[in-house]
Amino acid sequence: MMDVSSKVRIEDILDRVEQYLPDADGELLRHAYVFAANRHRGQVRRSGEAYLIHPLSVAWVLAEMELDEVAIAVGLLHDILEDTPTTQEEMELEFGPVVTRLVVALTKISSFESNFSSREATEAENFRRLLLASTDDVRVILVKLADRLHNMRTLKYLKRDRQVAIARETLDIYAPIANRLGIGSIKWELEDLCFQYLYPREAERLSRAMQERTKSAGRWFGELQTVIEEILKANRIDGEVYGRVKHLYSVWQKQRRQEVGIESIFDFLAFRVIVGSVSECYAALGLIHQKWPPVPGRIKDYIAIPKPNAYQSLHTTVIGPEGHPFEIQIRTRQMHEIAEHGIAAHWNYKEHGSTPVGDSRIAWLRSLLDTTKGSSPREFLDSLKVDLYPDEVYCFTPKGDVLSFPRGATILDFAYRVHTQIGHHCVGGTVNGKWVPLRTKLTNGDIVEISTSPQQTPNHDWLTIAAAARSRSKIRAWLRKEEKIRAIEVGKKLLEREFQRAGSSWKRWSGSDGIAELLKNHGLMKEDDLFAAVGFGKLAPQVVSAFVLGQDKPEGRGLSLVGAGKAVPAEAAPVLEVTGDSDFLVYLAKCCNPVPGEEIIGFVTRGKGVAVHAKSCPNVRNLLYHPEREIEVRWAQGTFEGKAPRARVALDMKYQDRPGLLMAASHAVSSEGSNIVSCNLQTEEGGLGAVTMTVEVRDKDHLSRILDKLQNVEGMLQVERRGLARRGEP
Ligand code: MN
Numbered sequence: 001m002m003d004v005s006s007k008v009r010i011e012d013i014l015d016r017v018e019q020y021l022p023d024a025d026g027e028l029l030r031h032a033y034v035f036a037a038n039r040h041r042g043q044v045r046r047s048g049e050a051y052l053i054h055p056l057s058v059a060w061v062l063a064e065m066e067l068d069e070v071a072i073a074v075g076l077l078h079d080i081l082e083d084t085p086t087t088q089e090e091m092e093l094e095f096g097p098v099v100t101r102l103v104v105a106l107t108k109i110s111s112f113e114s115n116f117s118s119r120e121a122t123e124a125e126n127f128r129r130l131l132l133a134s135t136d137d138v139r140v141i142l143v144k145l146a147d148r149l150h151n152m153r154t155l156k157y158l159k160r161d162r163q164v165a166i167a168r169e170t171l172d173i174y175a176p177i178a179n180r181l182g183i184g185s186i187k188w189e190l191e192d193l194c195f196q197y198l199y200p201r202e203a204e205r206l207s208r209a210m211q212e213r214t215k216s217a218g219r220w221f222g223e224l225q226t227v228i229e230e231i232l233k234a235n236r237i238d239g240e241v242y243g244r245v246k247h248l249y250s251v252w253q254k255q256r257r258q259e260v261g262i263e264s265i266f267d268f269l270a271f272r273v274i275v276g277s278v279s280e281c282y283a284a285l286g287l288i289h290q291k292w293p294p295v296p297g298r299i300k301d302y303i304a305i306p307k308p309n310a311y312q313s314l315h316t317t318v319i320g321p322e323g324h325p326f327e328i329q330i331r332t333r334q335m336h337e338i339a340e341h342g343i344a345a346h347w348n349y350k351e352h353g354s355t356p357v358g359d360s361r362i363a364w365l366r367s368l369l370d371t372t373k374g375s376s377p378r379e380f381l382d383s384l385k386v387d388l389y390p391d392e393v394y395c396f397t398p399k400g401d402v403l404s405f406p407r408g409a410t411i412l413d414f415a416y417r418v419h420t421q422i423g424h425h426c427v428g429g430t431v432n433g434k435w436v437p438l439r440t441k442l443t444n445g446d447i448v449e450i451s452t453s454p455q456q457t458p459n460h461d462w463l464t465i466a467a468a469a470r471s472r473s474k475i476r477a478w479l480r481k482e483e484k485i486r487a488i489e490v491g492k493k494l495l496e497r498e499f500q501r502a503g504s505s506w507k508r509w510s511g512s513d514g515i516a517e518l519l520k521n522h523g524l525m526k527e528d529d530l531f532a533a534v535g536f537g538k539l540a541p542q543v544v545s546a547f548v549l550g551q552d553k554p555e556g557r558g559l560s561l562v563g564a565g566k567a568v569p570a571e572a573a574p575v576l577e578v579t580g581d582s583d584f585l586v587y588l589a590k591c592c593n594p595v596p597g598e599e600i601i602g603f604v605t606r607g608k609g610v611a612v613h614a615k616s617c618p619n620v621r622n623l624l625y626h627p628e629r630e631i632e633v634r635w636a637q638g639t640f641e642g643k644a645p646r647a648r649v650a651l652d653m654k655y656q657d658r659p660g661l662l663m664a665a666s667h668a669v670s671s672e673g674s675n676i677v678s679c680n681l682q683t684e685e686g687g688l689g690a691v692t693m694t695v696e697v698r699d700k701d702h703l704s705r706i707l708d709k710l711q712n713v714e715g716m717l718q719v720e721r722r723g724l725a726r727r728g729e730p
Pocket residue numbers: 054078079147
């Protein structure tokens with residue numbers, strides 16, 4: 001791999017391509033290079049280098065993956081439409097339709113062109129477009145990954161908050177996508193880079209520990225390698241043995257999972273044996289097990305059952321000298337190639353077209369996009385994250401078919417995989433012959449049989465039981481349908497009651513011209529839709545009766561929503577706006593009391609308007625089960641110009657009592673220009689104490705500075721904002 005700091009030249013790329021693709025169209029690459037150099041002329045990256053370094057580096061990554069010249073040309077041109085005045089028509093003329101189509105797919109739509117007003121939603125939508133284009137031509141996602149890889153390699157030039165945001169997104173989405181497409185080399189590098197930016201101290205500590213131990217135990221490890229080599233040689237197996245340092249991030253994850261430190265070098269050094277054929281893989285495994293006993297339950301045969309990303313290998317952990325367990329992976333050269341380059345391995349675009357037909361990795365992408373069709377951008381991202389979860393479990397049907405599931409999947413997921421109706425009516429099942437309930441987690445090798453009952457139907461809890469995106473989207477669809485039926489019932493009752501109160505009856509007006517006109521005014525098709533609108537709290541029954549019976553509109557807060565003009569309580573007025581519709585009554589939810597600048601989300605409540613919660617509020621999790629009630633809200637501009645009143649936030653703190661602690665805490669607050677509104681403290685036995693403090697804050701940044709200061713007060717053990725998850729937890 002070329003050093004990050006060294007400058008890639010177009011000649012390097014041409015030479016590299018020449019090696020693996022002798023009849024590649026070098027002209028296309030030169031043309032793309034000259035064009036990109038012209039268009040990006042004068043542009044500078046944050047690093048101070050010429051912008052052109054970036055597309056060149058991206059192209060180099062693609063050449064290392066041994067992709068065709070079209071992909072590499074697209075790498076050189078990928079930022080042209082987004083960052084220079086070049087038009088699509090110009091590109092078509094210069095490079096033809098294929099290259100242009102790919103570059104267009106890599107160009108983000110800006111929030112101006114987007115149907116979504118929040119940045120997050122626009123980003124999610126951009127990502128969905130990108131994946132959709134990738135199912136037509138897999139080179140789209142490969143260029144995007146190379147782009148992200150170079151951006152991560154040069155992340156140090158950005159400001160800290162951008163570093164964290166980009167690293168987070170990369171770790172949540174791009175690294176798992178690389179994994180899902182089987183591109184191990186990119187996945188590992190992305191993860192290790194993200195780790196260093198997201199957890200700098202842990203990364204530093206771990207990498208130092210690993211370096212020290214590698215140094216001190218290197219010789220011993222070299223001897224083991226020789227032993228394995230001799231075993232192969234003595235049995236006439238032609239193969240190579242590599243000792244390798246495991247990737248930082250994977251070591252860290254393992255440590256966290258098992259809650260152990262690095263005990264020995266075997267926690268981060270491992271061996272890889274590369275041989276010529278599948279039968280040699282098994283032979284080598286057997287020979288190694290004769291030398292050192294395997295740890296039961298740690299032998300994994302990904303050759304017989306490949307991972308869904310097509311990864312194949314044998315894994316085993318054996319008890320080595322002095323009882324230290326260590327890991328060995330055994331695979332053929334071809335399997336190794338696939339493990340490193342995944343879907344990009346030996347792909348001949350000229351012969352096979354732009355996407356591998358029938359490839360399970362692309363099939364996965366397609367099915368994900370299908371199951372999330374019509375979902376909101378947030379739902380899409382959530383489903384994606386769940387599906388990208390790296391580990392899978394394999395289970396069997398009673399007939400012996402293998403099904404794979406994301407780790408954490410349950411009996412319910414299994415039922416939905418068999419058939420949607422089986423899922424909807426599932427009451428539990430048997431695992432290896434033993435009865436188990438719905439939420440039982442699947443483990444590798446389980447033989448599962450599902451039981452159903454016609455009386456059983458899905459409920460909201462099921463969304464917490466099911467782990468796979470597919471089952472969740474099926475449950476959601478069912479609930480949505482069911483919820484509409486219920487809203488119709490509720491709405492109808494509310495209207496009947498309202499008309500009765502007004503001295504009339506709904507029956508008399510049903511089907512009348514007045515109702516027809518009201519439906520038309522609100523863009524509703526039939527009376528059921530009207531009932532649903534009332535039931536969901538989008539339309540107040542009083543508005544309906546006033547319109548139909550010709551009375552004045554009723555007064556009162558919280559009664560008039562849609563179509564009743566502005567009805568916003570004074571205290572909230574300048575603070576919040578509902579996107580695209582200013583007629584909603586908006587208020588801050590009491591449970592979390594969000595602070596200006598914080599990420600927020602609105603929900604239409606029955607008859608009370610729009611409740612605005614902090615996204616991190618625990619109640620939001622439940623409210624998300626009603627996606628049809630979700631509505632986009634944002635902080636009004638005036639909020640940040642000092643026009644809005646300060647928000648009051650309750651903080652719960654735990655501390656080790658010491659003289660002057662409270663004074664230090666109050667100083668921390670006042671040094672940020674904030675006031676303490678109230679303070680309540682309690683010292684318990686052993687000098688441990690708890691204090692609840694209400695402070696005034698301007699916005700989210702102000703709050704986080706105050707929290708930081710308090711956290712740093714000597715003796716302070718924990719500072720939490722009341723009602724929300726603890727700071728620092730995802
Ligand atoms: Mn780029």
